[in-house]
Amino acid sequence: MEIPYTVHPHPVTGIPNGKLGIWLFLASEVMLFGALFSSYILLRVGAPSWPHGYEELSVPLATFNTLVLIASSVTMVMSWASLKLNQFGKFKLYLGLTVLLAFVFLVVKAFEYGHHFSAQEFPRTSTFLSIYFTITGLHGLHVIGGIVVNSYLLLPGSKMWKKDPDRFANRIEYAGLYWHFVDLVWIFLFPTLYLL
Amino acid sequence: MSDAVANHSVHAPAHHEELGFWRKYVFSTDHKVIGIWYGITALLFLFFGFSLMMLLRWQLAYPGQPLQLGWFTKLLGETRMPQGIMLPEFYNQLGAMHGTIMVFLGIVPLAVGAFGNYVMPLQIGAPDMAFPKINLASYWVYFIGGCVMLYSFFVPGGAPQSGWTSYAPLADIASTSQTYWLVGMIFLITSSLLGSINFIVTIVQLRAKGLSFFRLPFFVWAQFITSFLLLLAFPPLEAAGVLQLMDRVAGTSFFLPSGLVVSGQVLQNSGGGNPLLWQHLFWFLAHPEVYVLILPAMGIVSEIIANNTRKPLWGYRTLVYSIIFLGFMSFCVWAHHMFMTGMGTTMSNFFQTTTMIISIPSVVILTSLLLSLWKSSIRFNTPMLFALAFLPMFAIGGLTGLPLGLIAADIHLHDTWYVISHFHYVVAPGTIFALFAGIYYWYPKATGRQMNSFLGKLHFWPSLIFMNGVFFPMLLQGMAGLSRRLYDQTIYEHGKAVQPLSVYISISAWLLAIAQIPFIINFFWSMKKGKKVDSDNPWHSTTLEWATPTPPPHGNFIEPPEVFRGPYEYSVPGEDKDYTPQNERDTKNKKEDA
Amino acid sequence: MSVESAEDIKKHVRVYILVFVALAVLTVVTVSISYLHLSTGWAVLFALIVATVKGSLVACYFMHLISEKQIIYWVLTLCLIFFLFLMFLPVATSSM
Secondary structure: OOOOOOOOOOOOOOOOHHHHHHHHHHHHHHHHHHHHHHHHHHHHHHOOOOOOHHHHOOHHHHHHHHHHHHHHHHHHHHHHHHHHOOOHHHHHHHHHHHHHHHHHHHHHHHHHHHHHHHOOOOHHHOHHHHHHHHHHHHHHHHHHHHHHHHHHHHOHHHHHHHHOHHHHHHHHHHHHHHHHHHHHHHHHHHHHHHHO | OOOOOOOOOOOOOOOOOOOOHHHHHHOOOOHHHHHHHHHHHHHHHHHHHHHHHHHHHHHHHOOOOOOOOOHHHHHHOOOOOHHHOOOHHHHHHHHHHHHHHHHHHHHHHHHHHHHHHHHHHHHOOOOOOOOHHHHHHHHHHHHHHHHHHHHHHHOOOOOOOOOOOOOOOHHHHOOOHHHHHHHHHHHHHHHHHHHHHHHHHHHHHOOOEOOOHHHOOHHHHHHHHHHHHHHHHHHHHHHHHHHHHHHHHHOOOOOOOOOOEEOOEEOOOOOOOOHHHHHHHHHHHHHHHHHHHHHHHHHHHHHHHHHHHOOOOOOHHHHHHHHHHHHHHHHHOHHHHOHHHOOOHHHHHHHHHHHHHHHHHHHHHHHHHHHOOOOOOOOOOHHHHHHHHHHHHHHHHHHHHHHHHOHHHHHHHOOEHHHHHHHHHHHHHHHHHHHHHHHHHHHHHHHOEOOOHHHHHHHHHHHHHHHHHHHHHHHHHHHOOOEOOOOOHHHOHHHHHOHHHHHHHHHHHHHHHHHOHHHHHHHHHHHHHOOEOOOOOOOOOOOHHHHOOOOOOOOOOOOOOEOOOOOOOEOOOOOOOOEOOOOOOOOOOOOOOO | OOOOOHHHHHHHHHHHHHHHHHHHHHHHHHHHHHHOOOOHHHHHHHHHHHHHHHHHHHHHHHOOHHHOOHHHHHHHHHHHHHHHHHHHHHHHHOOO
16 A cells, blocks of 8 residues: 655645645744743743853864764755765765764763763853753754664665656655754854853 | 445455564554553543542541541551542642643643544545554553653652642652653653644544535634644643643743742752743643643544534534634633733723633534524434433533633632532533543444433433533532632631532532443343344434444545535435435535535 | 756855855854953944855855745745834833
8 A cells, every 4th residue: 555645746736745744843943942032032031140151162173073973964955966966975975974073062061061070060050051951951862863764775775766756856855954954943043152 | 235345245356465473463554553551541440530539529528537448448547548538639639630631631632632532534435544653652651641640649658639730839849749641741741742643633634525614613723723723822831841740850940939948948949930830831821721621522522413413513513613613712821820810900901801702612612502402303312312411511611711711710719619510511412421421422423323321311311410410519619709719618717618518519529420320231131132224324424424334444435525515514404314424425416515 | 946056056156255254253253252242232242244145155055045936925024023012012011
């Protein structure tokens, strides 16, 4: 039994099922991170004093990380483009780079966290740090999720390219949409936490 | 002209491989099997949640009196009911878990997970959901969440006891089980998100040929809007859950204000938190959640009313626009649950206004359904009895909501039994009646047998009477000023004055429980002994789920159906029968829908 | 999207590189502005403007939103409206 429009687009909406599915998922993620941003606003507005991000956190490290994540978004979309151009080797290279850059991001983050912990700066230490750790922590979990999905698609999942190339290309596109979203959240997180 | 698209002997397509027991029944990706799993699990949770309340009602009726039920009292033991007398902590646990289980483990999984999963793909002519594996995952994640919630009863300190609303700062400092509540909720929210994505994609992409949006059965519209509510309103509660977990486990103070004193000691945390932040995030979900509770019920009732009046629903387009508007408005009324939190007049007035506005589409929908009865040929079968009863019960529920939405009246009624009566009227003789109606209505499609009509009436009439016996006096208690969640109401003079009503309510509740016995017997007995249906469409309905074999096979339709008209073409002049199915190609009268 | 030709994809690749450069430049811009230590109101405004531009570039070009179908726009518009409720209404109710 075949589910229609799994690979080919619906005649009226113009998209396959998975494309709509992933955008709906991303909409829910917007609300998830939105709630955390809303919490940040409420807590900051209600606080008698609030430190500047650059006083508590390392702007150079985070700027580097921002560029790392943006680069990973480029490599991600390049991996999809390579598939569309039937260049399986290039696809693997770019997707591999995406995973690698994601790891770099996490390593820098781990270094940042470690630095805070050794200075006795924990989530419980202040409201600023609690929202900082929580929101970057949740973002970090999403990065890990992206690494898992992309690694699967790079290795065992890529077998689908031989059997059903269009379906596989769609999967890469959807994984890409998720990954760009992770980048997008960071684009807002970075100035909010580090620069204000 | 035959009702069914094909005869009863269905030959499975040649390439369909035979699945083993586990893949066929336990880990099936078939939406009907998953729907039944949801249904069974949800009904069990509903029964359990109801039992918690029945126990709680003992304390309310006879405060401080021992309940001697032999082995049962022994089982509850010293930490809950020493010598049969309920401890206040246990009272709080019963209250919190009754609410949590009924809302998140009972009603929504039944209304959306069971009915939505089973019926919706059939009604749109689809072979299954868009993402069958994700559908399977959503059930098992719900199951795990339910297990975590149940396990919380056995944790030291007892079950979660900070209300189903888990307000900070109480929930932040509550015993261990509150952490289980939060973890359980994260599983349940995840299950909901997976399900809602599936429902929306299925309805948008997998409708049969000719089934435009304005030819959809209203039940499908209801599930569609409900799914958007679940998709976009749940994530903030998930975020709030993470924040509360951080407070409890990592020592943060998202919701803990500075200088909080607990048991005479100042809490040694960073402070600076805001308890109202929890309320905003919680109610941002929980208000749309109550529309999640009622919308599928409106959908079910609409199907049954159209079918048993042998007339199209009055004002189909109006119904659709109303439900869309209702869904949208549900996202900007939430702070009417927070009128007493010092918001200031501007914002309070804003939320009062949006709350008054949101009552309009509800009234329009109810009026439409009532008008659908006018000059119709009503068939008073069991599903129709429950569907008809839904109308006045939902009306009472809705009307009692109005004073709560008006700030001035809410000052007096806030957090009293009036509130409990209001929301129970909508959910209990409202939604639950609609769900019963749905079970009686779709049972023949799923099993090939009818439920017994006498037992159905024996279930219906006492249920209707005792539902009102339980919830109506609560309005009086609330208006007398009696607060909810009190362990012993008689410590107050005004509580003592309305205590006889508490006894009356409790007895009604216990009788209501007994009234469910004919239903339970009927449900199981009819599976083997119920009267077999004479066709695939025993109710002579117009919608597509009745165009499948009974029960529908894997893939649902022998061949993909095509739709030629709207969903409620009953009693069309010039036709040879009083219903014209949506997928029937040739009719005497080639009228297209308006 | 699956009906695009190789030429179209190559054009897209050019755009991706340009967007990457723009994003990198804007990152430097936003960090530089923060060194000015403006008052909170202005700092928030500029940071949000730059972030929105960067986010829009990612959404429009990497996520191909600029050429997406109507239904996706509808879903995102609905989401945006509720997102704005969530951002502004709670703080509006606080006594600040």
